[in-house]
Every structure is written in C-alpha cells, then in structure tokens.
Amino acid sequence: MLPINSKYSLRAISRVVIVGIVIIIIIVAGVGVYFATLKTTSTTTTPTTTSSSATSTTSSSTTATTTSSTTPSSGTLSIDDYVWPTGNLNELNAPGFLPYPDWLEGTVYQTLVSVNLTAEQDLGQFTGVFQPGLASSWNASSNAETYTFTLRTGITFSDGNDFNAYTVWAVFFTWYYLTNDSATFWSALPIFNTTGVTFNESQFGADVNSSGLNSPSSALIAIMSNTSLPAYVTSPTTINFQLDTPFPFFINSFTGFQGMMFDPTYMFQHGGPGTDGNLNPAFNLTPLPGTGPYMVTGATFQSSVQFTQYSSYWGDSLTAAQIAANPILNPGSYKNVIIYDVTSATTNLLNLQNGNVQLATVTGSNFQLVNSESSTYGLAVIKHPATLDWMFMNNQIFPTNITDVRLAIVNAINYTQVIQAGAFGYGTRMLGPEAPYYGPYYDPGNYTPYQTNYTAAAQYLTDAGFPGGHGIPALTMYIDVLGEFYESPIAQVIAANLAQIGITVNIQIVTDAVYYQYYGTYATNLANAAKIPPLALGNVAGFAPDYLAPTDFWGAFVTTYSSWGNFAIFNSTEVTNLVASISHDGTNTTAITDALTTAEGIIYAQAPDAWLFAAELPAIQGTYAYKIGTINSNFFMEPNLEGVSDIPLFNTVSPG
Amino acid sequence: MRRLGTGVLVLFGVSVITFVLAHSVSSNPLVAWFGRGIEENPGLAQHYFQIYHLNDPLYIQYFYYIDGLLHLNLGWAPSAEEPLTTIVSQTLPWTLELIFLSLIFTAIIGITSGILSARFAGRLPDKILRGLYLTGMASPAFFIAIVLIVVFSGIFHIFPTSGAYNVSTYVSPPTITHIPMLDALITGRWSTLGMLLWYAILPALSISLGVYGILTRVLRSNMIDLLSSNFIRAARARAVSENRIFLWHAFKNSLVSVITLLAIIVNISLVADLFAEEIFAYPGMGKFAVDSALALDYPSILATTLIFATIIVLVNLGADIMYAFVDPRIRYG
Structure with a gap:
C-alpha cells in the first residue's frame, strides 16, 4: 500500500494534468492564429488606394487644394480624437455654443459666407474679407442695418432637398424658437427687434411637412415674406435681414455656430427641433442633413462617427482654382472618413505609430515625444491662434486694486518661461483682450506686449508704497483642477517670477465648483469681489471666439456689460462706452479702430489682467499629429468660428 | 427576503452618498456642463434650473430624483443631450x-x-x-x-x-x-x-x-x-x-x-x-x-x-x- 501524503499523490497525476494544459494551450494558440489571420484581412483601416490626381506639397498652403472636382475619391481617412462632442452631433445645439468639437463643421454643414482660410494661413490673421459660400453675393445697406444675401442655385442637402432662401429663413427662426423667442437669440447679440415676433413652430412645421420648402405653399411664402420680421425672403434665392441697430459685423456672425445650414424640412419631418433645453434627440447620432461634401453614415455613441462623400455635392463642379480660393468648399479626397473617440493618450499614440489612423491627437508627454521626432511626424499647429490664456487680477480688492501693483506683476512675469512651461513653447505673445487673429482689431494702438523687466517692476512696487514687496500679503492664485495639467506649471513660473520682486504667491488648485462659484456677469463678479481671490489663472481651456467680430472678446472681458469673462472685475466707464460704440458705428471702420485704440491705451496703462499667450496647439499641450508622407502636410484646421474646437477640416486632407 | 431588503438599503445609501458627492463637485453645474454658452443663454439656463430643481435645497432635489427613479426615469444627460435611459x-x-x-x-x-x-x-x-x-x-x-x-x-x-x-x-x-x-x-x-x-x-x-x-x-x-x-x-x-x-x-x-x-x-x-x-x-x-x-x-x-x-x-x-x-x-x- 502506498503511503498517503499529499505531495506524493499530487505528483502521481502530473501527466494527465500536463497533457490537459498542453491541449488548452494548443487550442488557445490555434484560435489566436485564426483570429490573427482574420484580422489582417478585415481590420485594415489605412487607405489601400489613393486618389490618383490629388497632389500635395509642403511649400504652400494653397497647393493642398488642387484636388479637382473630377478626382475620383477613394480610401478611408481615419482620425483619432480624444473627446466625444458635447451635445453629440446635434447641430440644434448651436444657440448653446455646442456641439464641441464640431466634426461636422465645414464638412457636413456650410455657411452662407466663408472665412478665407488661405489668407489666414498666409497672414496668420483674420482678413475681414469673406469668400462666397452658400451665398454667391451679399451686400449691406449704408447704415449697416439691412443685409441682403443672394444664394447660389443648384445646391441640395444630402437628402436631396433643395437649399434655398426658404431653408435659410427656417433655420434662422428655428434658432429664435429654440431660445424661447429671446431678443439675443442670434449669437447672444442684441441686434434684432423681436418685439411681437412669434414663430409658430408647430403650425410652420405642419405646413412644411405638407408642402416642403422646395416649392413652399402660398401660406408658407406669405409667412416668410413678411417684411416686418427680422428676416424675410424676397425670392427663392434672396433673403434679407433687418437689424434694429447698425452692426457692421453681422456678416461675421454668419460664420459662427448658428450660421451652419441644415435641412429644416428633414427636421420637421423627423419630429421637429424639440424645445429649448430639450432638443429632439433623434438628431444626436443621426445628424440633420447639410450641404457639405460629406454626410454622416453611421455613429456609435462615444465610439466613432463615419462620414461618406455626398455624391451630389454642389461643390463638385467647382474648379481647382475656385477651391484654392476657398478651401473650405473642398469636396475631399477620401471617400470615407472615420473619426474615433479614443480618450487614452497611449492608445492614440499607438494607433498613429501603427498606421491604424492617419491623424491622431497627441497630448502631454506623448506630444513631446512626437514633437521630438520631427523627421517622422508632422503636427497641426494653428498659425492664426485665437485661444487666449491670461491671469485675472481682482481689480476690486487689496492689493491688486492698485494699478502700480498690477503693473509690477505684469512686468515681472517671464512670458517665455510661461509659454514653455504651459504650452511647450507653442504660444504667441499677445496683448488682450483681443486675439492676434483678429487682424486690424488686434492691438490697434500697436503696443508692445509687456516685457520681463524686474527693475521696472520693483519701481512700480516702490511707487505703490511697497518697496521690495514689503506690505503686500501673500497673494492667493486659483487654478481650476481641470486645467491643472498646463496651468500648474505656469503658476509655478509666475510664483517664481513674482518672488523676485518680493511678492509671495500662494497657489491653490481648486475644484471647478470653487473656481467658478462667484463668477458670472460683471454685476455678479462685483457683488462677489471680496470672495474672489486676487489672482486666478484663465479658463480651463483658454478663451476662444464665438464668432468673428471684435465685439466678442472686447465686450466680454473688459466691459461692465459683460455677461461672462470679466473676472478681473475691471471697471472703466470710458472703455465700456468705447467698446459699446463699435457696434453702432455703421461701416466706419476708422471710427471703430480709433475707439479700440483709445480703449486699448487705457487697458495697457491699467493692466487689469496679465495677458499671457495665445495657444498655437488646439489642446494647449497637444494637437493632431500625422506620419509624414501618409497625408498632405498642409491641410487646413477649422477656422476659429466655434470656440476652441480647432480640428482638422478633413475635406482638405489628402493622401501624402 | 432579508437579503433583498439589505440590497435595497444598500442602493438607497449609494444613491444618497453619490447624490451628495456629485452635487458637491460643482456649485454651478450648468457652467460645468455647457461652459460660457449657458451664461449667454438665460432661457436654456432657466430650463435646466427647472428640470433639475437647482434652486431648491439639496434634499428636495434628491426627492425629485428618487421620484424619477421610481418611475424608471434616470434623468437627462446634459453632456450627451440624451435621456439617460x-x-x-x-x-x-x-x-x-x-x-x-x-x-x-x-x-x-x-x-x-x-x-x-x-x-x-x-x-x-x-x-x-x-x-x-x-x-x-x-x-x-x-x-x-x-x-x-x-x-x-x-x-x-x-x-x-x-x-x-x-x-x-x-x-x-x-x-x-x-x-x-x-x-x-x-x-x-x-x-x-x-x-x-x-x-x-x-x-x-x-x-x-x-x-x-x-x-x-x-x-x-x-x-x-x-x-x-x-x-x-x-x-x-x-x-x-x-x-x-x-x-x-x-x-x-x-x-x-x-x-x-x-x-x-x-x-x-x-x-x-x-x-x-x-x-x-x-x-x-x-x-x-x-x-x-x-x-x-x-x-x-x-x-x-x-x-x-x-x-x-x-x-x-x-x-x-x-x-x-x-x-x-x-x-x-
């Protein structure tokens, strides 16, 4: 009889167990080989064929657009983005300045007029001159109160419905309806007289469902031709906008969120727009048709969006020269485009390295890695930055209520170090409140941004009665935890800089709740001034424009009628009046520039904020990267129309 | 049955703790969800204040939340603009x-x-x-x-x-x-x-x-x-x-x-x-x-x-x- 002990008995069964394990390993290996074979035949996302006549060079931004209308498109362009759009793909979110990022902007939805992207790239700034988009021409009355757009003919939405003046009218009043008949429904601008104006959405929708907008019923035409309304149609290709006040930047506002044209007939046929704050979710993943070169053919929530070229895109008939003049109308070089929502930075980088995608977002240390391999990777860098970062100084509490103290601070900051620490060197010095992008409206007084000058800074402190910083308490600086990744290094640089002149900074990284708890309109900020810290570093993602007009940033950041953004609580009646006047100076651009020059002088002398830089990377510490040679290097980024969503215009990307 | 009852109690506790913690994240959730846009759209802000009863005390907001849950209504996802269900x-x-x-x-x-x-x-x-x-x-x-x-x-x-x-x-x-x-x-x-x-x-x-x-x-x-x-x-x-x-x-x-x-x-x-x-x-x-x-x-x-x-x-x-x-x-x- 065998001795009974576990060690012996365990050894006795070894062969069976080992044979079993080997069988399992063989099965697993076999299955692995099978799927590996399957993968190589079915999961390739890199385009296998490329457009034969698409050309690309790196010498000029305009040559990227030589893809002609007769070029047969093929292949798939795959892009990794790191965030799913807030508001999904529903363009009805436009009054709330969403969706963000708007992957459909320019590619699915187009505007009546277009920004001159080529000029932007060449000049690094907004030219103030627009290109024909869906409108072939437009004009403004001499008093800048009446604007008339003449639309192109032969344009259809991707569902086949006609684009015409009636559709523009319906889109315009959909915005009015979705903001509960707000007088500031158009990009938050108080420019229309909406007294007594109502839009019977249900009746209008029923009529549209009955007759459509290709050839609307006489009842619909009567409504849309009513000249007492802020907008009225005079022919199928002509629409007028009647403002209540002169506003020379009205054309500019059409390049913003609410300028994107969608098919209202489709919207009414699929349940209508919904209501304010409760939009029809049917369009979240099945977006409203647009007139652009691509249409959405599939979307999975927080996963991917598929685009396919629209076979009857009106821009297919444009010549290469016309597209070169207005690249945003480019029909595109890829038949299919897939944008993946991949949050993980590692996964994004691997997808780029492996060739799974042609464009991928790289951020933080991955950005630095890719940036260091300039012979392998190309980066999308914004040549016309409009996203600003700065430090608020509470102008209402001691000691930052003293102008000399603020001037000491702005003269003590080493801006080069700040840009290096916060944006890996990808930042443009600027002098707010306007962004460098705004061309003639940026720095109209031609002031030089503050330079690091410790001697001058120390003198300002002495003049204020605080020689060597004696008498100044430690200054608390707030950072929103959501922006900590790039603002914390900036804060440390500033703290070190200010220590040079005897000012101690107490950096506090606070929750979003704490950071924003006392901010609101100027009046709100003023009421809460005692609770707001003396220093606070910018917005989480910087500030970016909602539409292309100087009224946007000037009004928001330095006036007492600011609805959001005057966190410095800067109060200058003269500046407020000057900024307010630029909205009502008709077409007198000289008067506008003069007003802004005077206002800028006041701001420069009083330094309400410490303007740091304009970000050249869409994610401040990251951007879209590509392997050199896989795509053209001179594709265009989305124009600065919609906040900070600086994403590639994928219809301008072509195989490398 | 006692295990089932315990489970319900656990879920109740989870809902209370999560509700309180989630609300402490942001004093003005609308700004967190929509950013600056919401400030410029008072109508939209008002709508969300109403549907989430944001002007009410926290326990009242919680009451409405539980009431919704009992009606199989998980609420609305602001970031996705969709009903949570x-x-x-x-x-x-x-x-x-x-x-x-x-x-x-x-x-x-x-x-x-x-x-x-x-x-x-x-x-x-x-x-x-x-x-x-x-x-x-x-x-x-x-x-x-x-x-x-x-x-x-x-x-x-x-x-x-x-x-x-x-x-x-x-x-x-x-x-x-x-x-x-x-x-x-x-x-x-x-x-x-x-x-x-x-x-x-x-x-x-x-x-x-x-x-x-x-x-x-x-x-x-x-x-x-x-x-x-x-x-x-x-x-x-x-x-x-x-x-x-x-x-x-x-x-x-x-x-x-x-x-x-x-x-x-x-x-x-x-x-x-x-x-x-x-x-x-x-x-x-x-x-x-x-x-x-x-x-x-x-x-x-x-x-x-x-x-x-x-x-x-x-x-x-x-x-x-x-x-x-x-x-x-x-x-x-």
Whole structure:
C-alpha cells in the first residue's frame, strides 16, 4: 500500500494534468492564429488606394487644394480624437455654443459666407474679407442695418432637398424658437427687434411637412415674406435681414455656430427641433442633413462617427482654382472618413505609430515625444491662434486694486518661461483682450506686449508704497483642477517670477465648483469681489471666439456689460462706452479702430489682467499629429468660428 | 427576503452618498456642463434650473430624483443631450458582454493556474504562478490595459488597439437581446461574432488579469487542504486513481468555494471595466461613466453609479442563492 501524503499523490497525476494544459494551450494558440489571420484581412483601416490626381506639397498652403472636382475619391481617412462632442452631433445645439468639437463643421454643414482660410494661413490673421459660400453675393445697406444675401442655385442637402432662401429663413427662426423667442437669440447679440415676433413652430412645421420648402405653399411664402420680421425672403434665392441697430459685423456672425445650414424640412419631418433645453434627440447620432461634401453614415455613441462623400455635392463642379480660393468648399479626397473617440493618450499614440489612423491627437508627454521626432511626424499647429490664456487680477480688492501693483506683476512675469512651461513653447505673445487673429482689431494702438523687466517692476512696487514687496500679503492664485495639467506649471513660473520682486504667491488648485462659484456677469463678479481671490489663472481651456467680430472678446472681458469673462472685475466707464460704440458705428471702420485704440491705451496703462499667450496647439499641450508622407502636410484646421474646437477640416486632407 | 431588503438599503445609501458627492463637485453645474454658452443663454439656463430643481435645497432635489427613479426615469444627460435611459440602453449591453467575457477568461486562467499551483505546490512552477498572479493583483487596472495594448497591439500587432468592432466592415446583427455578441450568436452571424470577440479579447483580458489571482489562491489553498482530508484518504484506500481523486474529488469540492468568490470577482471586474473601456475606447457604460465624471455631468454619474451598484447587489444576491443551493448546509435567514 502506498503511503498517503499529499505531495506524493499530487505528483502521481502530473501527466494527465500536463497533457490537459498542453491541449488548452494548443487550442488557445490555434484560435489566436485564426483570429490573427482574420484580422489582417478585415481590420485594415489605412487607405489601400489613393486618389490618383490629388497632389500635395509642403511649400504652400494653397497647393493642398488642387484636388479637382473630377478626382475620383477613394480610401478611408481615419482620425483619432480624444473627446466625444458635447451635445453629440446635434447641430440644434448651436444657440448653446455646442456641439464641441464640431466634426461636422465645414464638412457636413456650410455657411452662407466663408472665412478665407488661405489668407489666414498666409497672414496668420483674420482678413475681414469673406469668400462666397452658400451665398454667391451679399451686400449691406449704408447704415449697416439691412443685409441682403443672394444664394447660389443648384445646391441640395444630402437628402436631396433643395437649399434655398426658404431653408435659410427656417433655420434662422428655428434658432429664435429654440431660445424661447429671446431678443439675443442670434449669437447672444442684441441686434434684432423681436418685439411681437412669434414663430409658430408647430403650425410652420405642419405646413412644411405638407408642402416642403422646395416649392413652399402660398401660406408658407406669405409667412416668410413678411417684411416686418427680422428676416424675410424676397425670392427663392434672396433673403434679407433687418437689424434694429447698425452692426457692421453681422456678416461675421454668419460664420459662427448658428450660421451652419441644415435641412429644416428633414427636421420637421423627423419630429421637429424639440424645445429649448430639450432638443429632439433623434438628431444626436443621426445628424440633420447639410450641404457639405460629406454626410454622416453611421455613429456609435462615444465610439466613432463615419462620414461618406455626398455624391451630389454642389461643390463638385467647382474648379481647382475656385477651391484654392476657398478651401473650405473642398469636396475631399477620401471617400470615407472615420473619426474615433479614443480618450487614452497611449492608445492614440499607438494607433498613429501603427498606421491604424492617419491623424491622431497627441497630448502631454506623448506630444513631446512626437514633437521630438520631427523627421517622422508632422503636427497641426494653428498659425492664426485665437485661444487666449491670461491671469485675472481682482481689480476690486487689496492689493491688486492698485494699478502700480498690477503693473509690477505684469512686468515681472517671464512670458517665455510661461509659454514653455504651459504650452511647450507653442504660444504667441499677445496683448488682450483681443486675439492676434483678429487682424486690424488686434492691438490697434500697436503696443508692445509687456516685457520681463524686474527693475521696472520693483519701481512700480516702490511707487505703490511697497518697496521690495514689503506690505503686500501673500497673494492667493486659483487654478481650476481641470486645467491643472498646463496651468500648474505656469503658476509655478509666475510664483517664481513674482518672488523676485518680493511678492509671495500662494497657489491653490481648486475644484471647478470653487473656481467658478462667484463668477458670472460683471454685476455678479462685483457683488462677489471680496470672495474672489486676487489672482486666478484663465479658463480651463483658454478663451476662444464665438464668432468673428471684435465685439466678442472686447465686450466680454473688459466691459461692465459683460455677461461672462470679466473676472478681473475691471471697471472703466470710458472703455465700456468705447467698446459699446463699435457696434453702432455703421461701416466706419476708422471710427471703430480709433475707439479700440483709445480703449486699448487705457487697458495697457491699467493692466487689469496679465495677458499671457495665445495657444498655437488646439489642446494647449497637444494637437493632431500625422506620419509624414501618409497625408498632405498642409491641410487646413477649422477656422476659429466655434470656440476652441480647432480640428482638422478633413475635406482638405489628402493622401501624402 | 432579508437579503433583498439589505440590497435595497444598500442602493438607497449609494444613491444618497453619490447624490451628495456629485452635487458637491460643482456649485454651478450648468457652467460645468455647457461652459460660457449657458451664461449667454438665460432661457436654456432657466430650463435646466427647472428640470433639475437647482434652486431648491439639496434634499428636495434628491426627492425629485428618487421620484424619477421610481418611475424608471434616470434623468437627462446634459453632456450627451440624451435621456439617460437611452444612453444606458446603448452602452450597458457592451459592458455586460465585456464583463461576461472577462469572467470566462478569469475562470479559465484562474482555475488552470490554481490547479497547476496546487499540483506543484511549493515548487518552481507554483512560485512562478504565484509571482504572476500577485503581479496582476498588485497592478492597477489601467496599467495592465496599457501593457496589453503596447505588447499585443503596439509590438506584435495581433489585436486592435481600440473600439468594439471594425467600423468599416461591421454589420450589426439583428437585434434580439440588444447584446451584440449574443445576437450574433443566436442569429448565426459568425463573422460578426468573431469580430466582436476579437475586439473584446484585450479589454476582457485586462480585466481578468487583475482579478484571476483571487480565484487561483483560493482554489490552490482549498485543493491542497482537501487532498489531505479524510475522504480523500478513504478514496485512496479504495484504490481510486490519483487522476480521479485530483480532478473529481478535490477539484469538484473546491469549486464550492469558487462560487463564494463570484461576487467579489464581479465587483472587482466592474471597477476594472471602467479603466478597460476608457483605455480601449470600448463604447460601454464604463467609458460613459468616466467621460461623464470628466465632464462633471452628475446626472450621468449618478445613473451609472446606481446601475453598477444594482449589478453588484444582484450578483451578491445571486451568489448567496447559488451558494445555498450547492451547499445545503448554508441557510440564510
């Protein structure tokens, strides 16, 4: 009889167990080989064929657009983005300045007029001159109160419905309806007289469902031709906008969120727009048709969006020269485009390295890695930055209520170090409140941004009665935890800089709740001034424009009628009046520039904020990267129309 | 019934804690959700203040929330502009199939490893296996996921890095259960099933590798104990073969203890699922939960937390019932 002990008995069964394990390993290996074979035949996302006549060079931004209308498109362009759009793909979110990022902007939805992207790239700034988009021409009355757009003919939405003046009218009043008949429904601008104006959405929708907008019923035409309304149609290709006040930047506002044209007939046929704050979710993943070169053919929530070229895109008939003049109308070089929502930075980088995608977002240390391999990777860098970062100084509490103290601070900051620490060197010095992008409206007084000058800074402190910083308490600086990744290094640089002149900074990284708890309109900020810290570093993602007009940033950041953004609580009646006047100076651009020059002088002398830089990377510490040679290097980024969503215009990307 | 009542109490506690914590994240949730735009759109702000009763005290807001839950209304996801019930119906099936697949992997790896560890107890193979599962248990879930991606996607190019299917070639199976893998299986869409499995292997494995060690340890310990117990001695005395003793008597009886681990394994797997889905861009509820947290979207945080808590409570309840079933000595009051 065998001795009974576990060690012996365990050894006795070894062969069976080992044979079993080997069988399992063989099965697993076999299955692995099978799927590996399957993968190589079915999961390739890199385009296998490329457009034969698409050309690309790196010498000029305009040559990227030589893809002609007769070029047969093929292949798939795959892009990794790191965030799913807030508001999904529903363009009805436009009054709330969403969706963000708007992957459909320019590619699915187009505007009546277009920004001159080529000029932007060449000049690094907004030219103030627009290109024909869906409108072939437009004009403004001499008093800048009446604007008339003449639309192109032969344009259809991707569902086949006609684009015409009636559709523009319906889109315009959909915005009015979705903001509960707000007088500031158009990009938050108080420019229309909406007294007594109502839009019977249900009746209008029923009529549209009955007759459509290709050839609307006489009842619909009567409504849309009513000249007492802020907008009225005079022919199928002509629409007028009647403002209540002169506003020379009205054309500019059409390049913003609410300028994107969608098919209202489709919207009414699929349940209508919904209501304010409760939009029809049917369009979240099945977006409203647009007139652009691509249409959405599939979307999975927080996963991917598929685009396919629209076979009857009106821009297919444009010549290469016309597209070169207005690249945003480019029909595109890829038949299919897939944008993946991949949050993980590692996964994004691997997808780029492996060739799974042609464009991928790289951020933080991955950005630095890719940036260091300039012979392998190309980066999308914004040549016309409009996203600003700065430090608020509470102008209402001691000691930052003293102008000399603020001037000491702005003269003590080493801006080069700040840009290096916060944006890996990808930042443009600027002098707010306007962004460098705004061309003639940026720095109209031609002031030089503050330079690091410790001697001058120390003198300002002495003049204020605080020689060597004696008498100044430690200054608390707030950072929103959501922006900590790039603002914390900036804060440390500033703290070190200010220590040079005897000012101690107490950096506090606070929750979003704490950071924003006392901010609101100027009046709100003023009421809460005692609770707001003396220093606070910018917005989480910087500030970016909602539409292309100087009224946007000037009004928001330095006036007492600011609805959001005057966190410095800067109060200058003269500046407020000057900024307010630029909205009502008709077409007198000289008067506008003069007003802004005077206002800028006041701001420069009083330094309400410490303007740091304009970000050249869409994610401040990251951007879209590509392997050199896989795509053209001179594709265009989305124009600065919609906040900070600086994403590639994928219809301008072509195989490398 | 008492267990069921306890489960309800747990869910109530989870809802209270999550509600309070979520609301403390942002004093002005509208700014957090919509940014500056909401300030410029008073109508929209007013609407959200009304539907979330943001002007009311917190306990009143909680009352409305519970009232909604009792009517199967999870609320509205501001970051996604969708009813949460819709989002849950879109994302939960992906999570369920991922968790199920990870449990299969956990069982295969954990049991195999446990048997081998018991077989070679105290010897080199046992020490290697112990090192492996301790490494897995000690590694954060996101670390395992990244290592898997780097090795199997980045270096060997065997598995895809992200997603749940190939967007270009995927054809959805007919909807029956709303769980894609199950639907593909039921309808015989083998290529679709293969693709779904192929994309789910790495995320499921990343979940399993962090949790299988629990199973291995318990199985190893129990089998070693059982092999020196009296009924095994009796079996040997009856000249039962050692193979039969090991696999039939020792392993089978050890499985009872494995059932008690089911709840723990599912709990840990659900936590790891959050990281796996986020890193592998898997479109399940875990990814939605993380993205919602990053967006400070607390209605979504609340909903996902409650659903995960409900799954955990149900799995615990199921494990208790199963345990009582397989071991008649166990009786719950």
